[in-house]
Amino acid sequence: MNKLQVKGNWNVAKGRLKQKWGQLTDDDLDYAEGAEEELVGRIQKRTGESREAVERAIDDASRD
Template sequence: MNKLEIKGNWNIVKGKLKQQWGELTDDDLDYVEGQEEELLGRIQKRTGQSREAVEKAFKDSCH
């Protein structure tokens, strides 16, 4: 997943991630350009999912 994919589709991705992992909050999903690693880490911590699973969810949400 690259930065442009995340940024360009952010509202769609955010909604789909919240559907998949209801325990995520808006604060967890506050995206700030340049902080992609922190965002992935927050999602991992909140959901208990592996990095690979989180990245796959992002990719699936973008397509």
């Protein structure tokens, strides 16, 4: 997978996560790009969701 494909997959995943949790901002997702632990923490903080629910949603969002 080349760099452009990875970036495209991340953009799809970001869109899906924002659909699920509308309160997330581009800054939240851009800040955490490439750092899943930080992304999970930011989403938990914003949404109050459990870690497991957030990780499951990220996995679902990153699938084609």
